[in-house]
Amino acid sequence: MVSKLQTPLTVSAYKSEVHNDWCPGCGDFGILQAVQQSCAELALPPGETMVFAGIGCSGKVFNYMATHGVHTLHGRVLPFAVGAKLANPDLEVVAVGGDGDGYGIGAGHFVHAGRRNVDMAYIVMTNEVYGLTKGQASPTLGRGQQTKSLPLPNTNDAIQPLALALSSGYTWIGRSYAFDGKHLKEMIKKAIEHKGMALLDVLQPCPTFNDLHTAEWFNKKVKGEGTTMLPRIFNANEAGHDGAVKDPTNHDEVADKQKKAFELAHYHGDRIPVGVFYEIKLPTYVERMQAQAPMLIKYSPARVPYEDASHLPTTDLSKSYEEFMF
């Protein structure tokens, strides 16, 4: 069980002293701030919290947190984070990374993390470009779109990460926007609190390389139903979408919620829905391991005793030796 601080700390207790070198106006600032606020409000003990990050601008989040911060390899944030969480489920493990990192080079890991339903949150900072390498197209940029540093319009179609997460078995799927601090913080808290694998896709501008989808573009009012002009980003849950499965054993309900979440992920038109798309309670990977290895109910793998005070190994192999003894 992840423990909570009895006396919560202030947000500044989760901020490291490291100088932040993101470009001014970067969406990453909003996300970092919301992660730190969420940690404070959830009273997470910094020594028992591990923030894993991928590679790229987003990857630097690890260094700005005053928790354990782990900067992994490009696309590999999930295997690292999953490894830590399974080895010691008492730790709060949060993974963050960019859309190129998670949906591009890390796509294989992204899919298989869903199958395992490890109890952790994965926050993906989606800005449609590879910023740190100077603005190449990421897997979420649409076909035919040409951001500032692309020599030619993008030839690939975009993937739809929320639909991919749904197909892969993520048990909590949501979207938010980097500069809607209030909504973002609540969504991060929900993703962390969800018992299972949560994907929170966070849309964000890249002020340096994405000149198509800027903060201004996100804030623009667009044509809604009829001729009314409405904010581009809208809260789908407030608009009536309820993605939470009440009874995971009810096949019809699950199918219905999945269908609605899939449709919402592929929402047509100029408007962009945010909110909780889908949510279901299923056994976590740790619970599945514990069912097969009851020893892991008593101890996490990191805490199984195997030496005594004088460092003699205590694992008794005599039962196993019998298998081979003649």
Place this chain on the structure above:
Amino acid sequence: MKVVNEVNWMIGGPQGTGVDSSANLFSQACATAGLWIFGKREYHSNIKGKHSYFQVRVSDKPIHSHVDEVHILATFEDSTARLHAHEVVKGGALIYDPTKITLDDLNLKSGVITLPIDFNSVIRHVAEVTGMEYGTLSLMKNTIAVAASMALLRMDMAHIEATLARIYTGRKAKLVAPNVAATKKAYEAVDALPDEMHDQFPYHLEPKQNTPKRLLINGAQANSLGKLKAGCRYQTYYPISPATDESNYLESHPEYGIAVVQCEDEIAAIDMALGAATTGVRASTATSGPGFCLMSEGLGWGGMNEVPIVLFDYQRGGPSTGLPTRHEQGDLMFAAFGGHGEYPRLVMSPATINDHFHLAFESFNYADRFQTPVIVLNDKFLTHSLETIPPFNEANLIIDRGRLATPQELEAAMADGKGFPRFRPDAKTVVSARPYPGQEGSPYWMTGDEHDDYGHITEKPETRKKMHEKRMSKYRLMLEQIPEEKQFSLNGDPDADLTLICWGTTFGVLEDALPILKEKGINANFLHYRMLHPFPIASEKILKKAKKLVMVESNWGTQMGHLIRMATGIFIPTQVVKYTGRPMSLNEIIDSVEKIVKKQVPPEVDPLTGQSIEKVVLTYGL
């Protein structure tokens, strides 16, 4: 002339027809009788149908190698008889099914005794006496072949019966009766042979009394037990031959509380193990060449972040998918140098099946002590070879977790408020104090980028220099702190005329070769490297003192030879190599050493170095 308790038995057949089961039955029956065995398994990368075979060599003293000449070839279909009949020695025996093959089609030596057994008629008999369905008994051919062999060897049937009762327990216990019935029928068939035929067959097995308790075990199993004893409780893997057996074994023993995670690929496998290791668990992964290649990225991260991690590479024939189920010692250079940039890694390789247990145990201590990746080079040969060995000696095993953060250090970090100085070089140990997440005062940062004492990214030249030197100096620590006897060993007469040099699992065949060479008037010893990288420079004195050096390696280019030359400047032009994917047999070693001593090896130019070498290339084995 009677030959007691020295026999090489072979069984073969299409994969999926129970060749392994029969070899297990034969081996266990011998072990039950107090005899010593060494069994070697050869098989294709295929599930059903292709040819596989298993050789079991039996002796009344411990043995560690296989030989090529066959004393009994047990077959129950045509392909094995066709492929292996020529290997049966004069005076040996062939067990065959006359309904499947005619002897004229076989390339048999003269003087080989042939024992026809109509396997189907034995099975029909068993179906009759037990009332079982004929169709369900087809795998019983194996038992019949083993029983006929044992009958020919004049071994008491009781050893097979006891073994069958040991193998078939629980739900399978009902299989004991039909197997015993089949055994009896096979014994009857052999007993019915004319006396003179029995007299012609010299090979006999006799139970050996007072043999101490032994394990009958293969390399993968011994390795797994060493890991469990060391406290390894987190194992990741992606299915790959021949490494999977280890993970499979570990996963079948949840009672030890080990988490075994099958990953989506080897990239995830190494990274997940690294992520786990950061929490303090003793973590490892097991793979083979192709997977090992995918792991080089993660290993570099482990080196940069000083994460204790152990990678078990079960070497197989390469490059690329190569020979997926065959033996090679081809990954040494890659293990020592693979990856971009520079980071310290310890590469070791077990000598014997017993040593699989001990090195697997030690490797976790080394990973913790040096806080860097340890690569253990196992291989297909001993992974799947069966041997009777004395029980593992657990007397001197000690867990060493290395330089862990002390309560005082954690308190100081808390008071300081800057995080834990995880990478600050320790004045005494060089290796830094390591806290675990979960400890108060533990937070620090990890990154594959160059970093300062706390793990914050930096590109400052002076910090880079300090940190890079700290990491690379671990090579010095390894050489200083790993006891010499764990690095290498000189076996046999220290003043021998000839010094054979090997590493890893080639130990056994050279150990068995020394006394035979001595009988032939060749006074040889052998230098075995267990630690491969960094190079055990203390062995230089042996190399310099030796009268003549011969490299013996299961690869094309003598990779260890190159490492020796790199560290000492000593070039070893005389080489015995094998790269057919089959391990070196005892008789191959004897023959090649004789050739070298008699100066029958012509010089040739080594295409890699352009230098003149004398190279014996071994090729035996299907």
